[in-house]
Amino acid sequence: MSSFGHIPAPHEGYTNMKIRLNGDDYITKAASTVSELLVELNINPMRVAVELNMVIVKKAEYGSAALKDGDNVEVVNFVGGG
Amino acid sequence: MESASTDKLIINGVEFKSRLWVGTGKYKDFEETKKAIEASGADMVTVAVRRVNIFDSKSPNLLDYIDPKIYKILPNTAGCYNVEDALRYARLGREAGISDFVKLEVIGDDKTLFPDVCGLLKATEILAKEGFIVLPYSTDDLIVAQRLVNAGAAAVMPLGAPIGSGLGIRNPYNIKIILETVKGVPIIVDAGVGTASDAAIAMELGCDAVLINTGIAGAAEPIMMAAAMKHAVIAGRFAYKAGRIQRRLYASASSPFDGML
Numbered sequence: 001m002s003s004f005g006h007i008p009a010p011h012e013g014y015t016n017m018k019i020r021l022n023g024d025d026y027i028t029k030a031a032s033t034v035s036e037l038l039v040e041l042n043i044n045p046m047r048v049a050v051e052l053n054m055v056i057v058k059k060a061e062y063g064s065a066a067l068k069d070g071d072n073v074e075v076v077n078f079v080g081g082g
Numbered sequence: 083m084e085s086a087s088t089d090k091l092i093i094n095g096v097e098f099k100s101r102l103w104v105g106t107g108k109y110k111d112f113e114e115t116k117k118a119i120e121a122s123g124a125d126m127v128t129v130a131v132r133r134v135n136i137f138d139s140k141s142p143n144l145l146d147y148i149d150p151k152i153y154k155i156l157p158n159t160a161g162c163y164n165v166e167d168a169l170r171y172a173r174l175g176r177e178a179g180i181s182d183f184v185k186l187e188v189i190g191d192d193k194t195l196f197p198d199v200c201g202l203l204k205a206t207e208i209l210a211k212e213g214f215i216v217l218p219y220s221t222d223d224l225i226v227a228q229r230l231v232n233a234g235a236a237a238v239m240p241l242g243a244p245i246g247s248g249l250g251i252r253n254p255y256n257i258k259i260i261l262e263t264v265k266g267v268p269i270i271v272d273a274g275v276g277t278a279s280d281a282a283i284a285m286e287l288g289c290d291a292v293l294i295n296t297g298i299a300g301a302a303e304p305i306m307m308a309a310a311m312k313h314a315v316i317a318g319r320f321a322y323k324a325g326r327i328q329r330r331l332y333a334s335a336s337s338p339f340d341g342m343l
Binding site: 021042044048059075 | 105106107108109115128129130131132133134136140143144145155157158160173174175176177178179245246273293295296
């Protein structure tokens with residue numbers, strides 16, 4: 001089971017949405033947009049591509065792309081390959 | 083004499099320093115990847131598109147070692163077995179990167195990793211219409227190559243042998259037929275190159291470039307092999323441009339008879 005499986009105690013300012021993130025369940029902490037999610041995950045937005053419910057989110061739209069319960073989010077980057 | 087500096091490979095206005103393109107898979111670590119790519123002299127570098135490790139965002143990133151300001155990053159669609167997946171990976175790769183180039187793979191079989199050329203044609207057509215510069219990994223088949231060009235491919239990348247096999251250029255005659263028939267786009271051998279002589283053979287045939295991953299990364303000394311491939315590609319290109327002698331069955335003396343005692 002992933003370390004993201006546990007639900008943190010409800011806290012003011014916490015969104016606590018349950019989403020699918022890269023194939024695993026994930027409970028958001030303070031994130032309500034793609035941009036905030038990347039901050040929460042400590043991911044450099046310039047190095048990745050994000051899909052929200054199978055639709056690519058352009059980098060310029062990270063800030064306005066709102067997350068909701070049950071969303072399916074994929075965050076990909078480049079790895080070694082031929 | 084024409085030199086390497088005046089004999090440039092250009093695709094869609096993008097100029098390449100080297101006719102050797104290299105992959106970044108299968109290296110021991112990123113440090114080795116970086117050193118091997120430096121030694122290869124390549125400026126076009128392929129990468130794969132995969133999920134970010136969200137559990138460890140501090141783990142090193144390939145792009146910390148392969149600076150996109152120095153290298154042209156070519157995302158691939160490796161691992162995709164149908165058109166839909168290939169399109170998805172290509173679009174994600176474009177969004178993650180900074181260019182419209184994609185090395186398009188639509189794989190048909192996991193034992194040979196041979197391309198599914200029907201899917202490849204379909205995906206090439208769709209991506210070319212979306213503005214991608216599509217570089218499809220193909221079989222060494224003339225008709226497929228022609229169809230790919232008609233579908234909008236910016237180059238054709240026939241295999242020399244199965245990916246990672248190191249079997250070399252198994253059908254140089256097919257490659258030659260493609261080179262003599264398909265005009266207007268570069269022909270780049272992708273896959274199968276196992277050692278320097280294989281790369282030289284591809285270039286001597288007249289290929290515009292060679293793409294190598296396992297042949298370098300899988301060598302006992304990848305950094306030395308990267309340098310070997312660099313020289314082989316230059317040597318093969320020069321030999322092609324220079325025009326080799328005709329093969330003949332019998333000897334032709336190099337030293338004169340005149341003046342012999």
